[in-house]
Amino acid sequence: MSLIDMGFHGNQFTWKRGKTESTFVAKRLDRILCCAQSRLRWQEASVRHLPFLASDHAPLYLQLTPEVKGDARRRPFRFEAAWLQHNEFQDLLTASWDRDIDTREALQRLEMTLRKWNREVFENVQRRKEDLLMEITEIQEKN
Template identity: 50%
Template sequence: MIRCHRIDVIALIETHILGEKAQKICDRLRLGASDRVEAQGFKGGIWLVWNPDEIDVRVRHKNTHFISAAVSKGDFQFQLIVTYAPPTVHRRRKFWAALSNEIGCCRGPVLVGGDFNCIVGLEERQGGSGVLHPDSSKFRELISNNGLIDMGFAGQSFTWSRGLTPSTLISKRLDRFLMNLEVCIKWPNASVRHLPKFGSDHTPLLLSLEPKCRYDKSRRPFRFEIAWLTHPDFLEFIHQNWKRDCPANIALAALKDKLLDWNRKCFGNIHEKKTLLLAELDKTQMEIKKGPTSELIAREEQ
């Protein structure tokens, strides 16, 4: 995902991991810098991971339920607040007040995003009792009182789901991005996309402040694919095609072209296959939203 979307900053929420193990996972993302709120036992946890070569991130304040940071890149900057709202109503009462206070301390463009564990209307829910909890009014007040605007989304409607059968399936839009008017003016083309979910009951959200130029595949550097090592004929292929009588740089250049041709024949385009699988997953999850069936739920799991 990081490669596909050229991501500068990642927020991971409700990680349930802490300490050395958490740091190792942050390091494996290979962006270069991170800060986090540790999980409490196996509950909560917020991580912020970013590429210091592309952006500057200065964490201003953090607690159990949000990280607030100043983000800058070149001549633009904004305040980012990543949230993980408490899952229970009585604990969210204090959270709304604390978050509102933090937003009030920010100046300039402000983005607030994450898991709010709350919806604002019945249209953001499918399945369950169909009753809107009074806590939703507190969420609407937070948005209104702080002059925030829901950034909307492209993609499937819901960001969280639970249940393995049509009768038990519940889906909600618990995750979102909110912005103030200054963000809207400065980045009028900013967008949020709900990506297909996998490995979690929450959907990843992709925020783009500025449209990216279309990537020129012809300029992509050659990369060794770990998947090649799983092929039973790979080592024999290397043995047969390595030019032992040439300097290493010339031998590598010659091998590169043969590897690319071999990859097309034996593996095909792995990244294209992954893109197609994610598109199929997204389509299945959209169909579940329209009307869940046992077949659709089984297809999503597959």
């Protein structure tokens, strides 16, 4: 079928089994293949082997276009559903909402409060998660 293996970045193995040195086996079983036409269309595409977390297979991440890092100050405001799980969020929302002003102005003030809270409190959770995933990846690459 003339398929092309797209290669990868990250851990060289995508499957592992066994806990002890005598029973441990690891292989690169999982791959992303494409045809020549697709490879030409997405020349910047890359494949990353993510860390083993809940399975004996590592998830594969296909990114078709390069990641673009923009100016965070210019990004539009986005509500994060994960905020709802944070134990401080409901109190922050209740304390921040001003019923005595125009709804549009109240929303703008709330946006500023949530941006600050996200940066100071919630983003630390995201940063910790990213740090832990990076640590897991480094440990798995050493083995």
